[in-house]
Amino acid sequence: MNISEVHTEVKKFFPEKISDVIASGPLSFFYFEPEIIKELFLVLRDKIGMEFKHLSYIAAVDNKECFELVYCLYSYRWGNVIHLKTRLSRENPIIKSISDLFVAAEWHEREAYDLMGIIFEEHPDLRRIMMPDDFEGHPLRKDFKEKDNYHGIPTSREKILGKF
Amino acid sequence: MFEISSKILDYFGISSDFSVIVVVLVFFVYGLFALTFASLFAGITSWYERRIAGRMQSRIGPNRVGYQGFWQWLADGLKCWFKEDIIPKDTDSVLFRIAPYFVFTGVLSTFVVIPFSPTIVGSDMNVGLVYIIAITALVVAGILMAGWASNSKWTLLGGIRSAAQMISYEIPVALSLIVVIIPAGTLSLQKIIQMQGGAPYNWFIFHNPGTFAAFFIYFTSALAEGNRTPFDLPEAESELVAGYNTEYSGMRFLFFLFAEWMNLYVIGAIATAVFLGGWRIPGIAYEVQAASLWLQFVGFIIFLIKALLLVNVIIWLRWTLPRLRIDQLMIMCYKYLIPLSVIMILLSVFFTVIYYSLPFLSLAVRIVLFILSLIVAGYFGYRVYFNIKYFPDKTYLRWMI
Amino acid sequence: MTLEERLNLVKRENEILLNMGPQHPSTHGVIRFIVRADGEIMVEALPVVGYLHRGIEKLAEQTPYTGFIPYTDRVDYLAAMFANHAYVMGVEKLLGIEVPKRAEYLRVIACELNRIASHLIALGSMAMDIGAFTPFLHGIRERELINDITEMLCGARLTYNYMRVGGVSKDIDDRIIKKINDFLDRFLPGFIDEFNRLITNNEILVKRCVNIATVSADEAINFGLVGPNLRASGVKWDLRKNMPYSVYPELKFEVPVGEGFRGEVGDSYDRFVVRVKEMEESARILKQAVSQLPEGEILAKVPKRIKPPKGEVYSAVESARGELGYYIISDGTENPYRVKIRTGSFSAMKAIHIKSQGCFIADLVVLIASMDIVAPEIDR
Numbered sequence: 001m002n003i004s005e006v007h008t009e010v011k012k013f014f015p016e017k018i019s020d021v022i023a024s025g026p027l028s029f030f031y032f033e034p035e036i037i038k039e040l041f042l043v044l045r046d047k048i049g050m051e052f053k054h055l056s057y058i059a060a061v062d063n064k065e066c067f068e069l070v071y072c073l074y075s076y077r078w079g080n081v082i083h084l085k086t087r088l089s090r091e092n093p094i095i096k097s098i099s100d101l102f103v104a105a106e107w108h109e110r111e112a113y114d115l116m117g118i119i120f121e122e123h124p125d126l127r128r129i130m131m132p133d134d135f136e137g138h139p140l141r142k143d144f145k146e147k148d149n150y151h152g153i154p155t156s157r158e159k160i161l162g163k164f
Numbered sequence: 165m166f167e168i169s170s171k172i173l174d175y176f177g178i179s180s181d182f183s184v185i186v187v188v189l190v191f192f193v194y195g196l197f198a199l200t201f202a203s204l205f206a207g208i209t210s211w212y213e214r215r216i217a218g219r220m221q222s223r224i225g226p227n228r229v230g231y232q233g234f235w236q237w238l239a240d241g242l243k244c245w246f247k248e249d250i251i252p253k254d255t256d257s258v259l260f261r262i263a264p265y266f267v268f269t270g271v272l273s274t275f276v277v278i279p280f281s282p283t284i285v286g287s288d289m290n291v292g293l294v295y296i297i298a299i300t301a302l303v304v305a306g307i308l309m310a311g312w313a314s315n316s317k318w319t320l321l322g323g324i325r326s327a328a329q330m331i332s333y334e335i336p337v338a339l340s341l342i343v344v345i346i347p348a349g350t351l352s353l354q355k356i357i358q359m360q361g362g363a364p365y366n367w368f369i370f371h372n373p374g375t376f377a378a379f380f381i382y383f384t385s386a387l388a389e390g391n392r393t394p395f396d397l398p399e400a401e402s403e404l405v406a407g408y409n410t411e412y413s414g415m416r417f418l419f420f421l422f423a424e425w426m427n428l429y430v431i432g433a434i435a436t437a438v439f440l441g442g443w444r445i446p447g448i449a450y451e452v453q454a455a456s457l458w459l460q461f462v463g464f465i466i467f468l469i470k471a472l473l474l475v476n477v478i479i480w481l482r483w484t485l486p487r488l489r490i491d492q493l494m495i496m497c498y499k500y501l502i503p504l505s506v507i508m509i510l511l512s513v514f515f516t517v518i519y520y521s522l523p524f525l526s527l528a529v530r531i532v533l534f535i536l537s538l539i540v541a542g543y544f545g546y547r548v549y550f551n552i553k554y555f556p557d558k559t560y561l562r563w564m565i
Numbered sequence: 566m567t568l569e570e571r572l573n574l575v576k577r578e579n580e581i582l583l584n585m586g587p588q589h590p591s592t593h594g595v596i597r598f599i600v601r602a603d604g605e606i607m608v609e610a611l612p613v614v615g616y617l618h619r620g621i622e623k624l625a626e627q628t629p630y631t632g633f634i635p636y637t638d639r640v641d642y643l644a645a646m647f648a649n650h651a652y653v654m655g656v657e658k659l660l661g662i663e664v665p666k667r668a669e670y671l672r673v674i675a676c677e678l679n680r681i682a683s684h685l686i687a688l689g690s691m692a693m694d695i696g697a698f699t700p701f702l703h704g705i706r707e708r709e710l711i712n713d714i715t716e717m718l719c720g721a722r723l724t725y726n727y728m729r730v731g732g733v734s735k736d737i738d739d740r741i742i743k744k745i746n747d748f749l750d751r752f753l754p755g756f757i758d759e760f761n762r763l764i765t766n767n768e769i770l771v772k773r774c775v776n777i778a779t780v781s782a783d784e785a786i787n788f789g790l791v792g793p794n795l796r797a798s799g800v801k802w803d804l805r806k807n808m809p810y811s812v813y814p815e816l817k818f819e820v821p822v823g824e825g826f827r828g829e830v831g832d833s834y835d836r837f838v839v840r841v842k843e844m845e846e847s848a849r850i851l852k853q854a855v856s857q858l859p860e861g862e863i864l865a866k867v868p869k870r871i872k873p874p875k876g877e878v879y880s881a882v883e884s885a886r887g888e889l890g891y892y893i894i895s896d897g898t899e900n901p902y903r904v905k906i907r908t909g910s911f912s913a914m915k916a917i918h919i920k921s922q923g924c925f926i927a928d929l930v931v932l933i934a935s936m937d938i939v940a941p942e943i944d945r
Contacts, residue, residue, distance in 0.1 A: 102789070
């Protein structure tokens with residue numbers, strides 16, 4: 001079942017909340033509204049014929065106007081892979097966690113929270129994962145500015161070459 | 165040593181007023197000899213083990229210091245000697261300092277009863293075996309002290325593991341030695357050796373099936389008691405960093421290693437004395453050997469060769485086998501080794517009684533067991549030949565690299 | 566929530582809190598576990614990652630497409646070839662370039678050599694964590710020969726930087742082919758048999774690994790496990806077979822899966838044996854690839870300044886640690902807009918956290934080693 005078949009199948013459940021299939025370069029995907037995430041992924045995971053039981057990764061993308069979350073799902077039974085996207089506002093990037101459906105999602109969501117600052121509701125353990133606990137800011141955002149120092153340690157280096 | 169002191173007293177005609185001084189002096193000299201022997205053995209074995217390990221692992225091993233790297237052990241010892249003796253903050257510093265000496269003394273004290281030849285022995289106690297089992301308990305105390313006093317969770321876990329393991333494995337060690345005590349009828353190591361013949365089929369290991377099995381039970385449990393692979397859980401470097409000696413450095417750390425390598429000789433020597441005929445020379449009666457200085461020296465060499473062969477086996481095992489888990493270790497001790505050794509005691513009693521009425525059976529059993537072990541040794545040799553032949557890389561089979 | 570708050574949240578009486586790592590002999594790099602143990606039995610081993618976080622994904626946004634290839638080596642230093650391969654495949658898909666046949670074969674040869682090297686380390690270090698030192702050094706001995714080959718092939722022993730967009734950087738010659746054949750002759754019957762005699766069939770190793778941290782097929786899929794870890798649970802999924810890329814369809818090989826060799830399906834021992842079998846299959850692939858190697862170019866015609874059109878791509882390869890994927894967004898400039906790297910070790914760490922509950926401290930070591938964790942892959 002490729003992406004267009006999945007799309008028609010899912011469209012029956014959520015006719016309003018799902019965009020058309022978009023091809024961007026070699027990759028095809030469709031957008032969904034963030035509020036239906038749990039129902040959508042439940043359908044995708046458990047509906048006979050789809051059975052996308054393996055969440056490969058969640059990528060958070062800073063699109064300048066908004067944040068995008070990319071979900072990649074595998075179906076080992078039918079041997080295919082799909083990509084789904086959703087948009088979140090920059091001011092209030094909140095979405096429901098799907099870590100109760102996919103255990104793998106837990107850490108990917110933590111990573112998205114840490115590096116992009118997206119907040120996942122109902123997440124069991126939403127902490128920073130890569131950065132230290134006291135780090136300020138979310139480094140993968142396009143408007144991220146590195147602080148001058150971290151606990152008194154300067155983050156930039158004196159330019160030696162210019163001196164001579 | 166009392167015999168030698170009295171001989172010296174007689175020879176020089178020293179009056180009884182000064183005899184105490186002479187006896188103390190003789191014992192002091194012997195103690196020095198034992199300490200030197202043990203230390204040299206520990207040092208040289210550390211080099212030897214690393215060379216063997218290198219061969220087994222397709223690498224060279226230490227070969228820089230002196231001929232074939234022989235003086236490596238001395239270099240390492242010197243290095244540790246000059247290192248700073250770090251005592252971490254917040255440790256129980258008295259216990260921390262004292263623990264290595266407990267371990268060292270515990271192992272070294274066994275040299276009091278371990279014989280070298282018919283007359284050269286610290287003290288031929290009539291409770292020799294019991295003394296060995298009792299005195300090695302000092303090692304447990306030392307390791308537990310080291311683990312506790314270091315004030316680190318890893319050392320504590322290592323210390324507790326090691327205490328559990330060593331105390332448990334003292335039981336099968338003692339029981340498997342009892343199997344031999346029954347036919348021997350004595351606890352003195354010298355008397356046990358004296359009762360065995362020089363030829364292999366006269367050894368206690370082939371006395372009856374019970375003693376035959378007891379040898380392997382003893383060997384396994386002694387490995388576990390000495391914390392050697394596959395039972396080196398207390399210092400399992402992949403789990404507990406380095407176990408009870410994590411926080412030690414310099415000479416104190418070296419004392420633990422000293423004890424470990426000395427313990428190799430102790431394991432080998434006890435097995436040799438109790439099961440493998442000790443210093444007996446085939447075809448020469450005990451009285452003749454005891455009277456001649458040269459034959460005593462030959463006996464010493466024979467004893468050493470037998471013990472070293474066993475040490476070799478221990479080293480092989482260490483570099484071949486993985487390590488057990490703590491629960492598997494305890495299961496092996498309490499569910500298998502202890503019941504097995506109790507059965508072997510019964511078997512030994514049975515055979516000892518039967519041999520009184522049927523003396524020819526004794527010889528038959530001995531010869532059958534001897535042939536059986538020859539077959540096992542032959543199979544082992546065949547496997548070694550097979551493995552060497554099978555793998556094309558012959559670089560590491562050269563005599564010296 | 567900080568780490569401290571997380572620990573206080575679940576704290577119980579009579580527990581010791583062991584800090585395993587970042588410097589610990591058996592945590593394969595700088596991984597840290599906070600072990601809550603009740604005696605020898607663990608309540609939980611909480612992974613704390615991030616000690617090797619270098620922000621490769623952020624670096625990608627400031628680097629040209631070709632300039633990012635050396636960075637991909639550092640994603641997984643034990644199997645750098647796969648990271649190279651997945652990334653250049655993604656860029657080629659974006660550009661729509663056809664790679665010459667010879668280059669594809671060279672890529673397969675390099676990757677399979679790298680897979681053997683990586684598995685040798687994985688198996689050896691697992692044996693070492695269980696206490697057997699010798700198999701590790703035997704593995705290193707064989708890996709040294711592979712390193713010699715890759716050194717002749719691309720000039721580097723660990724971080725190769727071998728692949729280029731549109732092909733590979735250097736051609737193979739007869740000397741290297743002879744060396745590969747020599748290695749394969751020695752490896753396939755000889756070394757594997759010796760290794761199996763020495764450690765795979767060793768009763769103590771079997772006892773230590775059997776029925777430890779069993780991951781069932783459903784769990785493995787849900788945890789997001791990939792590669793040998795997934796196949797050990799009995800799921801026959803290999804990107805080389807199921808979503809073929811490069812020239813794998815032209816090569817014959819089996820996909821070994823866990824069958825419960827000595828215990829349950831998906832235990833640590835299955836993960837060990839599956840890796841041994843995978844090495845055999847890799848050697849078989851290598852034999853075919855070397856004999857079938859076609860003549861021709863090794864680099865397609867690629868513009869000097871790579872400027873892919875706007876678009877997105879996800880390209881994944883079957884690395885030694887499972888699916889290694891690059892999700893690349895191009896906005897039409899010389900630098901990628903966003904690169905997301907999907908690695909196998911990241912999800913395996915989560916699986917370790919779940920599976921560690923209730924086993925012995927000694928088993929945690931087996932579990933970490935059997936999942937074949939590599940620290941830079943987790944943190945990136």
